[in-house]
Amino acid sequence: MALLVAALLLFVAFHFLPGFETEEVGGSVWRDLWKVMLEPQQLNDPQSAVLIASFLTFSLLIVASPFLTEVWTKSRLAWGFALTFCGLASAGFWVMIFSDSPSDPEPGGWCLMIAPLLNFAGLLLARGKTPESGIKSFP
Numbered sequence: 001m002a003l004l005v006a007a008l009l010l011f012v013a014f015h016f017l018p019g020f021e022t023e024e025v026g027g028s029v030w031r032d033l034w035k036v037m038l039e040p041q042q043l044n045d046p047q048s049a050v051l052i053a054s055f056l057t058f059s060l061l062i063v064a065s066p067f068l069t070e071v072w073t074k075s076r077l078a079w080g081f082a083l084t085f086c087g088l089a090s091a092g093f094w095v096m097i098f099s100d101s102p103s104d105p106e107p108g109g110w111c112l113m114i115a116p117l118l119n120f121a122g123l124l125l126a127r128g129k130t131p132e133s134g135i136k137s138f139p
Contacts, residue, residue, distance in 0.1 A: 003122030004066040010115040011062045017108030026108035029055070047096050054093035058116040061086045065119055065126075072126040083123045090116035 015027035033052065036042050043049055061082060065072075072079040094113060097105070105113065 001066065001069060001122070001126070003118050003125065004069070007062050007115045007117075007119035007122060008066055010111040010118065011059070014108045014111040014115065017111060018106040019108040019112065026112060047099070050092050051096040054089040054096065057085055057089040058093065058119065061089070061123075062115055062119045065123060069126055072123065076127070079123070079127050083120070086116060086120045086123055090120055 016025055018024065019026035019029065033055075036048075036052065043052070065082065065086075068078075068082075072082065093116060097109075097113065
């Protein structure tokens, strides 16, 4: 639970710190995403599409994961889907960030890049020990 909350706090911190090579705070990314969604013809390269899809996927998972810990412990299917999508989104985001910009990110950028990794680690640990089998053995 602590890792999931830490991921959420880093994600929130990203919105108030400078992000990637700009003077604007990270929260301005939502305004830029809205512009792209209004005019999808601006999205002309696959790297941007992967970056946007990864960002939206792990944003949803980071915000929802701390509140769904009961679901993760009770449903192996939901936990598996969340874990898979979080891992794929994190990996896709990291690859696109480092292939696109060779310079070091600002503090907000680091918060945004570490948050999905903490969320992934938190999801890995959220399942805990597997419940015992429903079959009872008699002596």
